[in-house]
Amino acid sequence: MKTCPICKTKFEDSADFCPKCKAQLEEEKVVVKKEKEKIPKSFWFTLLGVFGFILLVILVYNIMYAGIA
Ligand SMILES: [Zn+2]
Numbered sequence: 001m002k003t004c005p006i007c008k009t010k011f012e013d014s015a016d017f018c019p020k021c022k023a024q025l026e027e028e029k030v031v032v033k034k035e036k037e038k039i040p041k042s043f044w045f046t047l048l049g050v051f052g053f054i055l056l057v058i059l060v061y062n063i064m065y066a067g068i069a
Pocket residue numbers: 004005006007008009018019020021022023
C-alpha cells in the first residue's frame with residue numbers, strides 16, 4: 001500500500017504517482033517500520049514468557065513443599 005504525501009489518499013503498490021496531485025507516492029510500510037522499532041513485540045513476549053516460567057516454577061515448588069510438610 002502506498003500513500004500520497006499531499007492528499008493522504010491510499011493507492012495500490014503498482015501506482016507511482018497520485019493522479020490528483022501528480023506527487024510521488026510514499027510507501028506506507030516505511031512509516032509502520034519506524035513505529036515498530038521503538039518497542040519490538042518479540043521483546044515483550046520473551047519477557048512475559050520468562051516471568052510466566054518463573055511464576056510456574058515458584059508455584060510448583062510451593063505446592064510440592066506444602067505437600068511434603
Ligand atoms: Zn494526492
